[in-house]
Amino acid sequence: MKRKLSLMLVLMLIITIFVSACSKDSSTTDGSHSKGGSGDEKTLIFGRGADSIQLDPSKVTDGESIYVTNQIYDTLVRYEEESTEVRPALAEEWNVSDDGLTWTFKLREDVKFHDGNDFTAEDVVYNFERWASSSEFIYYGYMFGATDDNLKGIIENVEATDDYEVQITLSEPNAPFIYTLAMPPFGIASPKAVEEYGDDYFKNPVGTGPFIFEEWVPDDTITLVKNDDYFGEVAKIDKVIFRTIPDNGARFMELQSGTIDMMNGLNPQDIETAEADNNLEIIRRPSMNVSYLAMNTDHDGPLSEKLVRQAINHAVDKSELMTLFEGIGKEAKNPIPPSLWGYNDDIESYDYDPEKAKALLAEAGYADGFDVKLHIFSNPRDYMPQPKVTAQAIQEMLKEVNINVEIIESDWDSHLEAVENGKHDMAFLGWTGDNGDPDNFLYVLLDKDNAKKGSAGNIAFYKSDELHDLLKEAQIEMDQDKRTELYLKAQEIIHEDAPWLPIAHTTPPLAAHKKIKNYQPHPTGSEPFNLLDIEE
Template sequence: MINKKWLGILVLLFAMLLAVSACTGDDTGSSNEESNEESGNEDGAEEVAGEKTLIFGRGADSIQLDPSKVTDGESIYVTNQIYDTLVRYEEDSTEVKPALATEWTPSEDGLTWTFKLRDDVTFHDGNDFTAEDVVFNFERWATSAEYIYYGYMFGASEEDLGGIIESVEATSDYEVTFTLSEPNAPFLQTLAMPPFGIASPKAVEEHGEDYFKNPVGTGPFVFSEWVPDDSITVTKNNDYFGDAAKVDKVIFRTIPDNGARFMELQSGSIDMMTGLNPQDIQTVDADESLQNIERPSMNISYMAMNTDKEGPLAEKAVRQAINLAIDKEKLVSLYEGIGKPAKNPLPPSLWGYNDDIEDYGYDVEKAKELLAEAGYADGFDITLNTFSNPRPYMPQPKVSAQAIQEMLKEVNINVEVIESDWDTHLSLTENGEHDMAFLGWTGDNGDPDNFLYVLLDKDNAKMGSAGNIAFYKSDEVHDLLKAAQTEMDQEKRTELYLEAQELIHEDAPWFPIAHTTPPIAANSKVVDYVPHSTGSEPFNMLDIQE
């Protein structure tokens, strides 16, 4: 007779075996609905046993799953699986191709855009997708300043919530027309950005303020479960109009520590991870069971200086001195090969990049001279806010902050490093509660406007929702950036952006740090994964092969 103790152990072991089977799949690696029909399996047991599950490890939890309200990559990674946009980017570029819209026609003056829509799409809640749903979403985004990206990209404000979009009209069941108040050169590329994923109106109305944790879209995966600070699960959308997902389930696991996350990858507990420590890249390369996949670089890490606060940072000479007092080459060496020093807000991969600008360089004596001229020969005390979780553009934020702290001691600037979790850090910087702060940006649409206007225009220096966390408010730069938005000729736009970068460099609201090629480590069984330069991508094309 088996006693209760051994019976309990046997039950536990059996449960663990089932869990491993569900996570890794069987030897065939294929058990979708179609294969079950072919085999005549009616009870579905083999489908569960052979289910393909991708477990994706990341450094922080999502903030929320209503993409129009967030700017963090951890949220967008998930929402990219759940929602579709009117148009989407090509797999390996920011060129635009059809998605929910099949074709589009701009008017000659650029003020009207007409989109023809697919007529075979349903939301995850079973409702048909029509032009009225597009109207609903754009009107929703234009009702409140809390829809941050709408404001960033379409110039909306509390005084003018619609921004440049004057109206969105359903001209038939499957045709929608946008009327703009002025031409907008990046308009089409902007519509492909994840924040403009189309949500089910019924779900938005049903869940109200809780919609952010009950997302319903039309994408290749359906939201299943969110366990805060632990995991988010999405499952394959069997009715997807596009390329059907090859895996049945994706679990986004939150594992804050880079080293712990890497150990889970090595043990097989997860299949992919971001935030690989640079020193672990060689370990991945030497392990045949793993692979290192580089994301194309379209990003910037920087230290913003709050120009809106009374005190030393309000002085241009002080900001220039700080740029001179930091040894950028030494700082970027902490990236261990995945970062290159930055001198502009734009990454060099984008058109409009001003390569003629000469970086400040490292010159402690010149920094001391500027500080003395500004009345700060004896230095001052200041804070530097950083985040605890690694980001694609900054793999070791605390170590980087401590390095700057030591360097600025040489010019009598005493820095207090304040470390916060990611959500808290975003909140305090958007509200201007910092002196200096680390942040970064991965481009959304391949247009210079997405960096310069979003991150450094006075329109986006609003307390509570600032993308411009330096709170830099240059009228000259603003005029150049607005002119570039309405100019449809790319050569003329380039000239405007070149000039804007010169002014920004002179005013020094930032200390630009690095552009990175973020590594993504994965089990070698993960195939057909193509990382996008925008920082995230739908997972319907990747597969797991045994």
């Protein structure tokens, strides 16, 4: 009996310990996500609709990758918390010569990479030389005019003039240059790590930023931990976990249940639900984006004809499309958003007129219509929260003018690969501005320099010499009023040639638990998380 009683006591003790352990484990799904019984470790779990493509920021253009790399890397200068004005980062100060060609940067002397190596001027030189070594460094080509024949673009020379001083010489003035350097793709990577990991560096990133890469489980999670030795403001949270949850509704349910702390890609119809929830709040990102349908002008056939592209613009009822955005979108008529200087508000949007569309198609020789494929992404984006439903609506509208649309739906990574290589007839895509300059929209997305298969920013493959000359002139003009005049003219040309059906500019909503404090969403689409906190 005594032995039986002892066994019962042991079993009860084991059960008590097990229940207690389970209770501690379950606490990691909410609250401050404490670990190891310490009770004070703060983990932010951020839910999003798609995984990163890679974690080398110099080789990507997608927001999901940049969202993560923005935590890991620093740039020479960084944007202010609520605007695209720049302030010091890895560079403490800088100056430019009177002719606008020579930029000198004085670097911080107290910075270390996550691998323990000191940050010096030679590391800046290494990164610029790496970016100029191949066309795979996409953003370098977009922003500095690099081509296969001139991989350096306008960057003539980068020299370490001291251990902590770098001089960058341009071949021509570049008005947005200092703002461009704050863009996440120009984060400075550890040369030692790049050499050590080689082709696998994209999944072993090493920077100087407020968070250190820990683990990547593809299509599931990316985990970062706080950099206690960060030269800037050390993060208030200990860990960030980016969770991939493709379905907007499922992601929102996880937010409601407390298994994630914050999310983007909110379904418009869930905004009201979130606002009525005492535990949640809606945070709106300032608008600096555009969503669009690009028509591949490089394909033989109807889309190479301007009249056909104009007809498609007349055949789509954007006011009807805006009902799908449920209050977070406004009709787009230009490639740049109205929040940006240089926006041409005098341009009149193509009016919804199916009869005019039919007349233009007949004039172009397509009175009986034609068949076309529209490539779309399955994952929601801040600039297009419901891509499939939007595509289906456009499909029905174009059917009214005898254009038969087949929708080709792919995951985000596959979609980008297809459209950057020109495999589409028509395609959905969008853009969130990187540096607050019209050049970042018009030159990147519509200039002939960026209509290169394999890395196309201009997925309409639209090539206008007249537009190119205006955009290049605007890049070297340092007077903003004169630049504005050039961009006004550029938008008139684009509107007439109609390589796009501009769809919407959105004010993207994020939803978060109210315990998330001091979070300030940036207009460029991502921001470091070192300033936010979690409070119970």
